[in-house]
Amino acid sequence: MSMRSVGASPRRVGGHGRVTGQQQYVADIHLPDELHVALVTVDCARARIISVDRSAAERVPGVRLVMTADDLPQPVPRFGPQFRDRPVLAVGETKFHGEPVAAVAAETKDAADEAARLVLVEHEELPPVYTIAGALDPAAPLVQDPALRAGDALAESNVLAEHRYEWGDIEAATSDLVVENIYAFPMVTHFAIEPHAFIAAPGEEGLTIWSSIQHPYWLQRIIAGLVGLPLARVRVIAPDPGGAFGGKQHAKFEPLMAFMALRAGRPVRLVLSLEETFQAARRNSAEIRVRTGLRSDGSITFREIHADYLLGPYADISDRVVGKGSYPGNGPYRVPASRIVARAILSHTTPSTAFRGFGAPQVNWAVESNLDEGAKALGLDGLQIRLRNLARRGEKFLPYDTPADGDWQQTVRRAAELVGWDTELPAGHGRGIALGIKLGPTTGLSHATVRFLADGSVLVFAGTSDMGQGSRTIFAQIASEEMGVPLDRITVVSGDTHVVPYDQQTSAARSSVLMGNAIIEACRSLHGQLRDMAAQAYGLDPQEVRVERGVAHLPDGEVPLVEVLQAGLGTLGGELIGNGMARKEAEPDHPLGGTAAFYELNCTAIEATVDDETGEVVLVRHAIVSDVGRALNPLQVRMQDEGAAIMGLGHTLMEHLIYDESGRIRNLGAIDYRIPTAKDLPLEVLSDVVENADGPGPYGAKGMSEGALLCVAPAVAAAVQQATGVVIRDLPLTPQRIWEALDERRRSPSPEVVS
């Protein structure tokens, strides 16, 4: 049977609504009787709250509620996906700039804003820690109250956790060269186009929350726990987010909205401004020391990685980011001995969280750059040294984990070919190549329900959040393939915890694999029912009927499933219901609690040139190749890869949050925090995929969509190094930073300069 839907690139489900403005985002939803919320903050990161005077605010016409920490249950409830460390409103001391001390609900947004400014917060500014060095200083103030970390040996420090992974004997390794350096990765923000938005409404049947959240079921659990309601009385409605990238995985202001709605007895809504979104979520910055031993042929003998990640004051999911991001820090290579020490360090900065790549881009920047420095010292080129060390299919390159699950050499060779690695390089140009892996989910649980309706159309219930990655389209394609129903007769329902069965989360590029498999299982359940139906309708033994890919095979021919359905349902009509589930069980002995379901492997190759007077980089060619197992929708796959690559250009070339001494973001907002635009794209972007149908997902698919972000920075830096001779170990590679390195070289007698 040929594939009709899977492997094709049909028009995106929901795409028309998105581009024409018809899609309802949370901010577009208005409830009768709603109140608008504004947050009350102080103008620094860390302040001791002395008193909160709400009297002036309460006199503003239209103000219905001024909520302070005193109005919450005591002690003030705390929440978080890993630790219950974040208070619903600041208690005693603010920990980051933008953390609300109080909140106002009013009949209009203007009244709420006006009143929020009139809430008088008497406070004493305290010195914040906002750098890794500052947080580790023995004299530094403790970001978290040690009482919150009872039983934690590190509680009297700003180190939230330390993750260690070790194998082989580093000391026994013999190397011809040891390369050691420190690399820095900046703080960057997700910059989803849709702002974070939250609505909470009390009702007779509990509480309803609307949120631009990636993980509605996780949020449901958090809210139910905080307000003391059963899951069945907390309904989370999560319209498709307008971009999320990890920044919308976990609860932010939903708990505050829940308590305000319950107190006000009316719906409350909060739509963050872009500036407030900047203050709500960011990627963990990092400083990473890498020490690599190499033999003269380029083979790696050992590697040490010390990665310090700077978190905000509350962990959110960042401790997991540090642990899971650093564990595969050696990349897709065989490294016989390694020691990885990664620390999650607290600070008075924007709460950090998951962000596309989940901690891997930081380490990959350091390790791949370090490998290039070694290659250069040994006279090897970047492609040679990578192929020398790259794991082969089935090789257990990462101890305790899934063996190499692809023919990765194919991916690397294709990227080299696309960039023209072996062709002559124009004067003043440079090339770089980098590899990266990201672990797929280590545990997972997805349920799906597929309803085959009387007219042969199909409803797919799948709790994945389609935040732009195109999951609705993929799921419709799978159902189309399995049920033999055209796409325009299939609807995918998601985003409502009262309607759609449980899905653990939308992250780690899991949905095509886990939810995809759950949908296939649901369809296969329908296949079983249809087989029995066909046997009954056509007077056959069920053994004589085989159902597969939309068709029932009978002894004397094939019948489309739609015909079987209608014959079977008869005049009463109705429907068939199939349920499916995909689980990936936890493995308690594994350092991450579970092996990777698959690896996302990407190879990126860059050709660049640099204006040596200004330091401006022009990317001439950007080649991206990923091993995706099978591209269920080739166009979407390439869009995801190209989108990830362009996003990666942000932290590579221009994006970084700059803090002042009061812990405030100096480049707060779109004017001074620059992200790449269409005009900043490489002159040529070439992408391709490797498909060997060797993934654990439907039809051999692996998850994808983060991999192409992992390699951008090291590949660009390597190209800049070759073009200019300067090595830069801090991101982003801004024109100013490159110019400073070039300028230093002009002034220095040595021909090569490191910045």
Next chain:
Amino acid sequence: MRSFDYQRPATLTDAVALLERHGPEAQILAGGTDLIIGLRDRTIQPSVVADLKQVPELRPAIDEQDGWLSISAGTTMTQISAHPAIRRHFMALVEGADVVGSVQIRNRATLAGNICNASPAADTAPPLLVFGARVLVEGPAGERRIPIDEFFVRSRETTLLRGELVKSIELPVPREPVGAAYLRLTRRRGTDLASITLCCGVEPSGSTRLAYGSVGPKPVLFTDKSGVLADPATAEDAKLAILEEMLSAASPSPRSVRASPQYRRAMLRVLARRGLRAAVERLRGAA
């Protein structure tokens, strides 16, 4: 956004009277591309917004008369960029207008608004300075003309008096071709506020005008009449010495998140050399 009165005067006289009555409490709405952002962010909190789009004299118009090309206050960047006479005589102004904001911004933003906002980084200011523009102003005391190099004071401040508004911007149509080029330094290629703006103009006589902005409180203009800069036979060192003198007014802020003062000073030199080279080449091409 704080609430305000919205007024839409129908005549120039009414507009001037309105502005005079409210002084700094009034804000003019033309394209609105700076105003609306300021209102939303509460960095501008007027009690009156005066929408001047209905005033006949201010409606978009570009006319040539008595050797002067006049651009009315309502004329947008897009209209300027598309105008044949401006493209013929003042291409560097087109280059400046073409990089203000994005396409949507340029469809609304006016030249008059760009100079009245008086951002040190205004893209149209250096070309206007190089081309010797003057600003035609209407006010309670009647009409007057302000040379553009006397118009800017500092960010958001001009020499306009209470009740005055810009009617048009006038550019002297050169009798002989002038070679001029506008350059800017930005952090990315897409829409950005410039870290440096620079325009260089070279006349057939060799007289060279250099205007630059975003490196001090206001855009500034310098003229070198020696002819050395435009002379291809002059040694590079001699040119650099003159350029260095012309660039000495730069005082980039150490507090900027956009670029360090050292980088800005160095890039100002690079842009000045490139601007001069481009202007000389264009003059030669026009001859």
